[in-house]
Amino acid sequence: xxxxxxxxxxxxxxxxxxxxxxxxxxxxxxxxxxxxxxxxxxxxxxxxxxxxxxxxxxxxxxxxxxxxxxxxxxxxxxxxxxxxxxxxxxxxxxxxxxxxxxxxxxxxxxxxxxxxxxxxxxxxxxxxxxxxxxxxxxxxxxxxxxxxxx
Numbered sequence: 001x002x003x004x005x006x007x008x009x010x011x012x013x014x015x016x017x018x019x020x021x022x023x024x025x026x027x028x029x030x031x032x033x034x035x036x037x038x039x040x041x042x043x044x045x046x047x048x049x050x051x052x053x054x055x056x057x058x059x060x061x062x063x064x065x066x067x068x069x070x071x072x073x074x075x076x077x078x079x080x081x082x083x084x085x086x087x088x089x090x091x092x093x094x095x096x097x098x099x100x101x102x103x104x105x106x107x108x109x110x111x112x113x114x115x116x117x118x119x120x121x122x123x124x125x126x127x128x129x130x131x132x133x134x135x136x137x138x139x140x141x142x143x144x145x146x147x148x149x150x
Contacts, residue, residue, distance in 0.1 A: 046070050048132070048144040055079075055134075055142050063098045063105070063116065071132060071144055072098070072105070074116055084132040084144050085118045091125035105129065 048069045058064045058075045065072050065087070074083040085105075089096045094109035104121060105114040113122040118129030133148045 049137075050142045050144070052136060052140045052142055055082075065098070069144055073134075079134055079136060079142075082134055083117060084134050086130035086132060088130070089125055090127040090129060091123075096129075 046069060048071065050066055050069055058073055060075045060077065063072045063074050070087045072085045072087060076082045087095050089107040089109065089112055091107065091110055091112050094107050096105045096107040099106045103116065107125065110124050111122065112120065112125035114129050115121055118131060120126065120128055132144050132146060135143050137143055
């Protein structure tokens with residue numbers, strides 16, 4: 001009899017430690033998820049400028065990605081006919097890519113598709129890609145921003 005009592009105590013003790021460990025893991029992962037959600041909108045400030053010479057070297061009509069500015073440029077016949085698109089999908093903020101063979105932007109996360117102007121072709125995204133404004137400054141730099149320049 002005493003042997004059975006010790007065995008059941010060790011089983012209970014093991015289960016108690018296991019429950020504490022599992023609860024701790026759940027707490028850590030929950031905290032990580034909550035922190036990620038809370039701070040997801042606090043991206044670093046992006047340098048949204050490009051040299052005018054770089055812009056001039058871009059081929060017209062084909063999207064060109066500028067990594068440091070986190071922007072896609074579709075150059076038109078001149079600056080005012082050109083399009084700048086934020087590189088984040090409007091569904092959940094994933095970085096989309098240009099599919100040259102299909103002639104569309106594709107989001108690898110959930111399958112949204114956009115045309116070259118950023119309009120939604122297929123969801124789950126319900127809003128077009130965020131359009132940005134291009135303006136030449138006096139320092140031979142193009143500034144890309146959320147608002148038109150005066």
